[in-house]
Amino acid sequence: MMYEQRYIFEIQNFQKIYHIISESLVVGSGEFGISVTWSRPGDGDIVVTTPSRKSIYYGNKGPSVATDQGQLDHDDTRNTGPENIFWNVTAPTGVYHICFQQYSFSVPSNVTNPITATFQIRRPNAVTQTLTKTFVNGDRIVPNTCNSTMFTYVGSVNYL
Template identity: 40%
Template sequence: MTTTTTVSTTTTTTTTTAASISSTQTTNTTTAVTTIITANSCSPSCNSQQTCIQSICLNVGHLACVLVWSRSGDGDIVVTTPNGKTINYQNIGPSSSTDQGILDRDDTSSTGPENIYWPSSGSLPPTGTYYMCFESYSFSPTISSSDPLTVTYHTVHASGAFFNYTRTFTSVLSDSYNCGATSSTLIGSFTYP
């Protein structure tokens, strides 16, 4: 069963409560989509510490941030924690510089997914606001209004709550693998827990 709520305006704020998880999203010129997934489509099935996205079992642990995009190429996931630590392919973790988050899947030629997660055997992710950004490394044809690229972030909580954030890019934007509330590459933000 899938429940979807879509809101598209200049500034969008959506608050969703599912399985006692509350998420507040604020985005600019972004479509915020909240989806609660109760079915799994991977075969063989994922284990209890994983979720299925694009027919691939991905690690979830306490929290996972997953990035996919609409056409083949090399895009990069960038997540900044509430403590200001940024996780990306240049800083994969786990370490104090990533608040123990781990980039465990980096896709350089397809449509993702890329995955950052906090293992359930490790410390809890920091409490507060996380920022999720997208860096376009290499796409052919180049991202433009005639060849746009739609990027979707999924956040997955250990409880199974699953939230989506989507943005369509019509030009190549870069923020040098930084990610925050004013980043040109921002897809969305959420509050954990």
């Protein structure tokens, strides 16, 4: 389950009081999870394809049979993430393919203004694994599936 934490700070400066609201997103967690953040504001999307070739993404959030009970708990359309997919039940074993879609950015990625996607993979009793890919062509590719032949592909993880 995802929720926002809000903190309100008061700063007194020259007899004025400023209220600063700081927000942090707390994402869902479970036995197995994959999160992504990206380097500049816009609508980036995580897509994970399960070992049985079921895709989890903004249009198929789960949890359901169609997502192998995995679920996307937050679709960030304006900032730098995170987007998070997790299983709060036992996840199917096998290879998961992980992709990042550049859905909508005010300036498409290019050589001088790339977008870097950083993924964190969390597994029980294991060190968090990090995968990173920098995108330099602004193609808006949204196949909403993922495999190792796609431009959107970042990596794969074997969940045992």
